[in-house]
Amino acid sequence: MRLNNILLFLSFILLNISISQAVKCVDYNNPNYYKFINPLYNNRAYCYIKAENASDISDAILYAQSINKGVSIRAGGHSATQFSVLNKTVNIDLSSLKGIEIDVEAQTAVVQAGVQVIELYNATTKYLLATTAGSCPTVGMGVVLGGGSNYFGGKYGYMADNVLEFTVVLEDGSIVKANPKNKYSDLYWALAGSGGGGFGVVVDYKLKLYPIPQYFYKNTIRFDIVNLDKALALLDTYVRSSTEDTREKIYANMYSQLTLKSTNMTPSASITFFYNGPLEEGDVEFRKLLTGFLSCPTTNATCTPLGRVTSMDIQTLKKTFWEVISSMSYDNNPLRQFTKGRFIKKLSKNDVPKSINDIYKYAVTNIINSTSLLKPETLLNINQAIFYHGGKQNQERTGSEDSPLNSFAHRGDEAMWSYTIVAQYNNTENDPLFSGLRKIVNSKLSSFGDKLNNNYPDDEVEDWQTGLYVTKSNYKKLQEIKLKYDSSNYFKFPQSIELPKNKNN
Template sequence: MIDVITSSSNYYNYARQEWNRSIDKYPTAIAYCKTFDDVKKAVLFAKKNKFKLRIRSGGHNYEGFSIDDGIFVIDISNLNRIEINYENNTVTAEGGASFGQLYNLIGSNGYPFPGASSSTVGVAGLTLGGGWSYSSRYLGLACDYLSEIKLINYEGSIITANKNTNSDLFWALKGSGGGNFGVIVSLTFDLPPKVDLVTTFNIYYSSISKDNQIKFLDIWQHWITNTTNKINMKASIDNSSYDGSYIYCTGLLYGTPNELMDILSPFMNIGGCNLTYENVSFLQSTEIISSFYNQYERFISYSRFASREYSHDELSKLVDIINEPRPEGSQTTSLKLYGLGGKVSEINKADTAFYYRNSNYIISIESNFEDNEYKEDNAKWIEEKSKYIYNITDGSYINFPYYPLNNYLYEYYGNNYKYLQKVNRKYDPSNTFSFQQSIR
């Protein structure tokens, strides 16, 4: 039975909240579906009553595209069963499963997976956008392990997509982002080879000077293109109202602490480096990394792909963005780096919808603020600072969407966008599954 939440429900104000609490929308109704048939009924009900439709699983979309004012939300977070097929070495997750649930099942059986950093992120949403992770350089993107997807289309029918059946749709679903084409109700993944232990690590520099910030960025850009594929790292240069200027890095190595010390040696040349690490199971590593993430945040961010080396002057301008005064109400402004390359770049950009496989890393600016009364000031700050980053980068990551982005189809999908439009016309001709930055 579908549980429908409306504005008259006691649960409504909680149910309408997204992980990014700067999103403050009031949908007409939220339908919590538990079965494929529930989803079918919800789609057909919305169409019959001419409701605009949105799909939500984990609720982690940065711009809150899974919810809006006056629309009908199909929430599939209760459609979350997961099963391993040991004979085929695959795992099948229903569309509302979270990565915490997936990790608990496959990790306890010794399997790693290139999934989300936070355990509450939905498997479907992250995978459909390609799926960056701390395992990406070693294992590839989450979408690279897809072997089959099932979705409920605009007519309420179940559509199966794999390399042999509806292969054009299967191609599109591997990198086009969530919310397009239909409601994803099942994803089957090939499982990577089992691993024994991995090493999680953190690097911290407190009260770091501008010169050392630039030095860090220069080391990073050479390191990320030359280091072993067994390691990946996310780095954040922060300007905090509480802790001042600092750099914080989190990473994962498919290897030992002894290997780690050698691999990270370039970063040890920056004064004040504090390195900590743990040699643990893959499942434990996901729990450690997830613990760094807040239950929710209020933020605005802007991200792009970096595909070349930057000069000292360009790096200096990047750190100036963070060192300049924060917008009103901002608790922290950040310049973040997400490592790419390795296994990600071994697949041709035309072989999946994820286009920017040859990029070295993702670069992002972000402002976290304490209350939504400051949202407009922070949005203006991001818009102003994004102009420089836009001019030195190539495109934008669909899983880190930015609503004001011009020409968004090209920015997210590069030259793949025209074929994505063709696939969308075929599988969703009435544009039932549309939102601010949907494929249309």
């Protein structure tokens, strides 16, 4: 009996030595590793491991366990709240996993976790194939886990709706594939839409691709921010009065930005319109939206139109999707920043535009024009945006082969739109002023809604369980799956799925 115990102990020692030799855990002090991480947070991992494949991830997990450390997972590095790099953890870096395998005939792609949206479209659009992804070009594939929405969402649904299979490394180091038809179908359901949740480490995603036309219609309406209430009401009315077919083909968002270079400190404001269909149809639909921005009472000869466009020429406006996505700004400067996001039911509510304007007024009065700045800001940006989530995105999943069930709960009329704010600056000395801005933003969030966007985590909200997962039954099911695949709650991070109360450590 004693001999068996000795042999087991020696085996354990040899296994740990083998694992330690298999991984290279780099000292956390390497400054280049934290270069593009939000410096407003000061999390520092125990060490980090650059994974090259699934086996590396498995070894990294087992290594972290052997030294009694938890893990945190970094892929695209877009976590504004720095949930991707946690203190005293072994940080597993997936950014080197850049593989993309496209099956043109089957219209699928297997995409590794470190691939960015811009890299995915660079690969697929060469074959005139694409799928829904994130709206920011440099976000990583982890955006799938929290939904994933952009220009294609209306027609194809969320990115999470288009995952056919996940390759996942579990808490015990095993590597499994989860899809709607195999024995890991519950894990598939949980991963697709729960924001990661802490079930395992996703290595790659098998995505459904769709044939796309060579050119798309894309146009922009610019307007003065003082008319935001009228602009949002027109946008909301246009979408809700459109046919279901039209709502699936369009994409529209309101984007505004306040920077130090803004003329007279007035935020820019615009509505972007995109049509996933024939160019001529897109032109017709855009003109329907534009009509409200250009109309003036016949009795008012001095009326100024609400909005303005640069061009209405289809040949000038038509864009390949690569031109559309690559034209978006994706500077990855390591600015101090905070971000908030909420789903919205109706844009026509007066308190939505009022809150947006109030936030800007506070920023101009108390920061930009303030004499309290301890050090001049050169890169200050405050962006507020409204994103469209209509069409197939807010339709319930049917549970069929073409529409497998998943855990993403923000569907229906309550989630037609979402609001996002990103505030960025570069000087530590001005943290107190921006803390004041954050307080104002927090006080206004209830006017947008109480449903949280998993891809814009809010580390200050209390009832995140309801905000993220909407219903108790949805969250309870996620907890049961968490217990099944991670009974020790090893994959734990802020706002990760909790174990059932009687099972929590």
